[in-house]
Amino acid sequence: MTELTSAGAPSETRRIADDAEALEVARSLAPAFAAGAGDRDALRVHPHDRVAALSDSGLLAITVPAEFGGADVGLETLARVVAIIAAADPSLAQIPQSHFTFLEALRRGGSPDLARRIYPRILDGARLANAQTERSGKTVAEDSTTLRDTGDGLLLSGVKYYCTGALHADILAVRAVDHTGGSSTGQPARKVIAYVPADAPGVTIVDDWDGFGQRTTGSGTVSFDRVAVKPTHVLDFTALLAEPGTYGARAQLVHSAIDTGIARGVLDAAAVAVAGARPWFESEVGAAADDPYLIARGGEVELAVRGAEALLLTAARRIEEADGGLAEPGIDDEAFRSRVAEASLATAAAKVAAGRAARQASSDLFDFGGTRAASEKANLSRFWRDARTHTLHDPERWKLHHLGRWALGRHRPPWHTSL
Numbered sequence: 501m502t503e504l505t506s507a508g509a510p511s512e513t514r515r516i517a518d519d520a521e522a523l524e525v526a527r528s529l530a531p532a533f534a535a536g537a538g539d540r541d542a543l544r545v546h547p548h549d550r551v552a553a554l555s556d557s558g559l560l561a562i563t564v565p566a567e568f569g570g571a572d573v574g575l576e577t578l579a580r581v582v583a584i585i586a587a588a589d590p591s592l593a594q595i596p597q598s599h600f601t602f603l604e605a606l607r608r609g610g611s612p613d614l615a616r617r618i619y620p621r622i623l624d625g626a627r628l629a630n631a632q633t634e635r636s637g638k639t640v641a642e643d644s645t646t647l648r649d650t651g652d653g654l655l656l657s658g659v660k661y662y663c664t665g666a667l668h669a670d671i672l673a674v675r676a677v678d679h680t681g682g683s684s685t686g687q688p689a690r691k692v693i694a695y696v697p698a699d700a701p702g703v704t705i706v707d708d709w710d711g712f713g714q715r716t717t718g719s720g721t722v723s724f725d726r727v728a729v730k731p732t733h734v735l736d737f738t739a740l741l742a743e744p745g746t747y748g749a750r751a752q753l754v755h756s757a758i759d760t761g762i763a764r765g766v767l768d769a770a771a772v773a774v775a776g777a778r779p780w781f782e783s784e785v786g787a788a789a790d791d792p793y794l795i796a797r798g799g800e801v802e803l804a805v806r807g808a809e810a811l812l813l814t815a816a817r818r819i820e821e822a823d824g825g826l827a828e829p830g831i832d833d834e835a836f837r838s839r840v841a842e843a844s845l846a847t848a849a850a851k852v853a854a855g856r857a858a859r860q861a862s863s864d865l866f867d868f869g870g871t872r873a874a875s876e877k878a879n880l881s882r883f884w885r886d887a888r889t890h891t892l893h894d895p896e897r898w899k900l901h902h903l904g905r906w907a908l909g910r911h912r913p914p915w916h917t918s919l
Contacts, residue, residue, distance in 0.1 A: 504617040504671060504697055504733060513625035514558035515569070519577040522562045526584040529557060533588035534765075538879040540591075541886075544715050546707075547592050551668045554585075555625035560596055563603050568619040575750065576816040579757040583812070586761025587768065590886040591716040593758050595665040598630030601751040602673035605693055608747060609740040613732040614695060618671065629669035629698070631660040631722045647692055647729060649680040654734070656694055656702075656727040666705050667718030669698045674724065675737060690738040694729045702727035713882070713889030741916055744840040746819045748917040749847040753815055755893055756847065759854035760812050762890070763805045766861035766883045770798065773869030773880065794868060801861045808857040811850040818846040841912040848899035848913065855896055858887035 516522050533550055540547055554560055559581060564570025573581075578600065586593035606618060622628070636644050645658025656676060666672060678692045696703065702725040709719040740747060777788035785791055822839035825831045862884035866873045873880050902913035 504614075504621065504695060513556055513561070513623065515623065516558040516562055516571045516573075518571055519573045522559065522571060522573050522577055522581055523584075525557050525559055526581040529553060529559075530584055530588040533585060533592055537589040537592075538882060540589075541715050541882045542876075542879050546667060546716050546718060547589065547595075548668070550589065550592050551595060551627070554592070554596065555627060560599060560625070560627060561623045563600055564619050564622055565607060568615065569623055570619065574816070575753065575820050576813050579753055579760075579812050579816045582754055582757035583761035583764065583809070586758045587765035588761075590758060590762045590765070590883075590890065591714050593761055594714055594717045594890065595629075595668060596627070597751075597754045597758065598632075598664055598673065599628040600754055602628050602630065602693065602695075604747060604750055605673070605735060605737070605740060606695075608745070609693075609735040609737070610695075611732045611735070614735070617733075618695060621670065626670040627665065627668055628671050628673055628695075629663060629665035629718075631663045631666065631672045631674040631724075633660060633662045634658070635661055643675055643677050643691065645674065645676040645724065647676045647678050647680060647694060647734065654680060654694075654729040654731060656696065656724045656729050659721065659723045661721050662709070662719050663705075663722045664717050664719040666698070666720060666722050667707055669705075672696045672698050672703070672722065678734075690736060692734045693737045695733045695735075696724070696727055696729060700727050711889050713885030713887070715882075715885075744837050744915055746822050746840060746843050746915070748915055749815070749819050749822075749840075749843045751917050752847050752851055752894065753812070753819065755890070756808075756812050756815065756850040756854045758890055759851070759858040759887065760805070760808045762883060762887050763808055763854065763857040763861045766858070766865050766887075767801060767805055769880060769883065770801070770861070770865050770868040773865060773873050773878075774798075777868065777870040777872065788868070788870070797864055797867060801857075801864055804853075804857040804860055808850070808853040811846070811853045815843070815846040815850040818843040837912070840915055841906075844913045844915055845903060845906055848903055851894070852896045852899050852903075855887070855891035859884070859891060862887045 562571045562573045566572040582593055633640055647656050674694045674696055676692055677689045704723045706721040708721050774789045779785050779788045779791055783791045822843040825836045825839050865880055905911040
């Protein structure tokens with residue numbers, strides 16, 4: 501059985517100490533991440549060197565708990581870091597989305613043995629990726645991938661799709677139906693997350709993602725053929741979502757940060773595009789950037805992007821306030837549930853605003869650059885393609901539904917992983 505522990509040479513991965521350093525490192529890396537992003541998208545060239553740089557920088561370890569030697573940064577810092585990377589290269593920013601999500605699952609529901617094995621590897625630069633979604637079920641919440649006790653230990657079998665980051669992963673977090681306990685209780689089989697080495701015997705990763713946007717996220721197919729899994733490397737996913745909590749909101753916040761970053765990256769590109777555009781003859785101005793109608797359009801886009809950025813940070817604070825309630829002496833269940841509901845609503849608002857800002861900005865980008873902005877060589881379409889593709893993740897219409905039910909009837913939203 502392939503182990504989760506590291507057997508390599510001593511790591512040269514940077515150890516980030518605090519929130520300020522995390523932001524400083526992200527900002528320092530952004531120009532290098534942005535360089536060539538358009539060409540990588542056009543040619544579907546995976547950013548292996550950029551992913552390695554992310555690992556070496558220590559940014560992928562910033563949420564590791566302090567007790568294990570991590571910086572344990574605040575959620576607002578995590579959101580800012582992801583948005584900075586997304587502004588430079590949206591595909592690169594999406595690769596570690598599940599990395600941070602399943603590190604959080606480990607914090608909340610993993611065994612001490614699993615924590616001792618995974619956290620040190622993350623500090624040494626290892627990468628997590630998801631293997632969650634299937635195509636066979638009626639909805640994305642259904643799974644046919646199974647974990648069974650065959651008498652020779654636990655074996656994992658199934659096929660997963662849209663496994664973002666799997667191509668770059670050292671460890672895969674696999675959602676499966678647990679058939680190890682039998683069906684004597686009469687209850688539906690629980691769902692689990694199995695943490696599996698990406699190079700374990702029986703794991704096959706296929707680079708077959710062909711989406712028109714987010715082209716270089718490594719979101720291919722992963723199959724598992726009787727992959728051996730240790731019992732201590734499995735966490736109870738059903739239990740993780742059974743009680744009120746912010747696990748789902750945290751996962752959605754990172755998605756919101758990606759969309760917010762895309763929107764900000766579009767505005768950076770718009771400033772370059774308008775500088776190279778010719779003014780419309782009726783405007784009677786010397787530069788396209790002085791066209792009053794383009795200025796007004798730019799103001800509208802800037803407003804949308806700033807609104808998304810503000811809502812993103814508000815959501816991060818609301819989630820942390822809810823999580824902080826667990827440590828408050830005397831807080832009752834009703835007060836805690838209220839905080840969780842507010843965290844979910846704030847995250848829903850941030851996700852919708854971020855998606856709208858990203859799509860609006862990336863569509864308007866062509867007006868700022870004029871006809872030459874449609875050039876294949878410029879590849880400015882990648883921003884819209886990235887925004888349109890990523891915002892298909894968790895439909896905004898259901899976020900608006902929950903916001904509307906709260907507004908009109910004070911109905912609390914669910915706390916599943918899609919909100």
